[in-house]
Amino acid sequence: MFLRRKQRQSQHLAPDGVVPGPDLRRKEIQDRIRYLKKQINYGKLWMALFFLVSLGAVVDFRFLPPISEKTRQLLGGSPPTSLISVALIVYAFSALILILGHMNTGPRRFRGWSHIGYLSAFYLFYYYAGVLRDNFWPVFIAGLTILGLENYRVWSGCSEAIREEEKILTSLKK
Amino acid sequence: MFNNFASKAIVPVALSLTGFVIVCSFFLYSAIKEDFMRNAVRQETSLADTVVRSTRYTMMTDDRESLCQVIDSIGAQEGIEHLRIFNKEGVIMFSSQSGELNQVVDKTTAGCIECHSGSEPKVRLGSMQLARHFVNARNHSVLAITAPIYNDEHCSAGDCHFHPAHQKVLGTLDIGLSTDSMDSCLLALRWKMTAFCLMVLILSVGGVSALLKRNLLLPIDQLIDYVKKVSGGKLDNDFPKGIREIETLGQIYLDMASEKDLAETELKKIRKADNMSNGKGE
Numbered sequence: 260m261f262l263r264r265k266q267r268q269s270q271h272l273a274p275d276g277v278v279p280g281p282d283l284r285r286k287e288i289q290d291r292i293r294y295l296k297k298q299i300n301y302g303k304l305w306m307a308l309f310f311l312v313s314l315g316a317v318v319d320f321r322f323l324p325p326i327s328e329k330t331r332q333l334l335g336g337s338p339p340t341s342l343i344s345v346a347l348i349v350y351a352f353s354a355l356i357l358i359l360g361h362m363n364t365g366p367r368r369f370r371g372w373s374h375i376g377y378l379s380a381f382y383l384f385y386y387y388a389g390v391l392r393d394n395f396w397p398v399f400i401a402g403l404t405i406l407g408l409e410n411y412r413v414w415s416g417c418s419e420a421i422r423e424e425e426k427i428l429t430s431l432k433k
Numbered sequence: 434m435f436n437n438f439a440s441k442a443i444v445p446v447a448l449s450l451t452g453f454v455i456v457c458s459f460f461l462y463s464a465i466k467e468d469f470m471r472n473a474v475r476q477e478t479s480l481a482d483t484v485v486r487s488t489r490y491t492m493m494t495d496d497r498e499s500l501c502q503v504i505d506s507i508g509a510q511e512g513i514e515h516l517r518i519f520n521k522e523g524v525i526m527f528s529s530q531s532g533e534l535n536q537v538v539d540k541t542t543a544g545c546i547e548c549h550s551g552s553e554p555k556v557r558l559g560s561m562q563l564a565r566h567f568v569n570a571r572n573h574s575v576l577a578i579t580a581p582i583y584n585d586e587h588c589s590a591g592d593c594h595f596h597p598a599h600q601k602v603l604g605t606l607d608i609g610l611s612t613d614s615m616d617s618c619l620l621a622l623r624w625k626m627t628a629f630c631l632m633v634l635i636l637s638v639g640g641v642s643a644l645l646k647r648n649l650l651l652p653i654d655q656l657i658d659y660v661k662k663v664s665g666g667k668l669d670n671d672f673p674k675g676i677r678e679i680e681t682l683g684q685i686y687l688d689m690a691s692e693k694d695l696a697e698t699e700l701k702k703i704r705k706a707d708n709m710s711n712g713k714g715e
Binding site for chain 2 (some may be wrong): 393
């Protein structure tokens with residue numbers, strides 16, 4: 260009964276009010292499954308990118324050219340290290356709260372790309388202040404936690420949806 | 434694996450708590466370490482100032498022997514790794530280690546470069562800039578201060594040895610204290626913080642798990658057993674009580690099952706009546 264209700268809910272009517280045939284329905288479901296799987300894979304890709312950025316940070320971005328005096332004069336002095344650290348704590352706290360909030364209501368889309376940007380910015384701020392070596396681990400662990408939780412959220416939501424779609428697909432094949 | 438209610442509820446909480454507590458611990462530790470260091474530098478600056486003041490009279494009277502005695506006595510104290518005075522040219526004039534005497538200090542090393550980085554040496558620096566932290570030849574961790582000895586009117590107008598009034602710095606006092614005790618304090622703090630983090634995590638994750646199990650998972654399991662029992666035809670109001678939502682669910686299921694049972698009984702009666710009337714007609 261539950262399955263039939265689910266099927267009814269997910270049935271899309273064509274613009275002229277005609278119910279699409281089983282082949283079209285199957286194709287739609289397969290497309291949705293592909294989309295959900297893609298979202299799970301996006302999470303892994305972004306995580307890999309974060310590891311790459313962290314790898315650069317752990318060697319103090321040695322591969323980058325040193326910041327010239329002219330650039331430093333243009334950019335001005337770096338903010339105090341304690342202020343960057345407070346900003347990191349506030350960011351990590353709010354990001355975790357937001358992700359936990361999205362667990363129930365948010366979309367199943369992976370939204371970790373913005374976090375990669377924020378975390379890289381923290382690495383760069385510490386690098387510019389010349390204290391990246393001392394503050395690498397807090398940023399790395401904050402990133403691991405935030406992206407890990409976001410990945411878990413997407414993975415758990417998408418896996419559940421994939422299971423549901425596969426059930427409908429199986430019932431359509433019968 | 435993560436398909437059950439317990440893991441769905443506990444994994445996000447455990448993950449976010451662990452990460453956040455570790456990040457905060459890192460910052461707390463570095464803030465405490467910085468406070469320790471700042472305090473040590475303040476104490477060392479004060480000690481350097483005391484040494485300069487106590488040797489002032491011997492310097493004014495050019496009593497080099499007494500000055501050597503003072504330097505030796507202070508340098509022999511426990512925790513003092515080195516104590517030296519060098520002149521404006523960087524030649525070590527007095528030292529607690531006699532082997533260092535008359536050696537020239539390299540101006541590009543830590544402790545000197547802070548003032549001598551530009552074309553003109555800086556005359557004044559902040560207390561944290563005067564400090565340097567390094568491991569010495571005896572493999573001891575040392576926090577050292579280089580305190581400039583400034584010229585004043587008594588020096589420039591003294592009888593014993595004349596310094597021109599425009600010369601702002603006469604020499605430098607360099608004092609290094611062992612940071613072994615501070616390091617052991619910080620190590621102990623590190624272990625205590627790790628233990629504290631572990632306890633917080635075990636308590637919070639364990640607490641969440643225990644509460645979930647007691648207030649949610651157990652009643653849900655009981656509700657499942659009750660639903661199975663009712664589906665098997667045993668109608669009683671033995672559903673789990675104490676949690677409003679679970680009670681409501683149990684009550685709704687009982688009502689549904691009762692209605693279904695009643696409808697089936699009615700259907701049976703109708704069928705029976707039908708059969709009987711059909712039999713009479715024939």
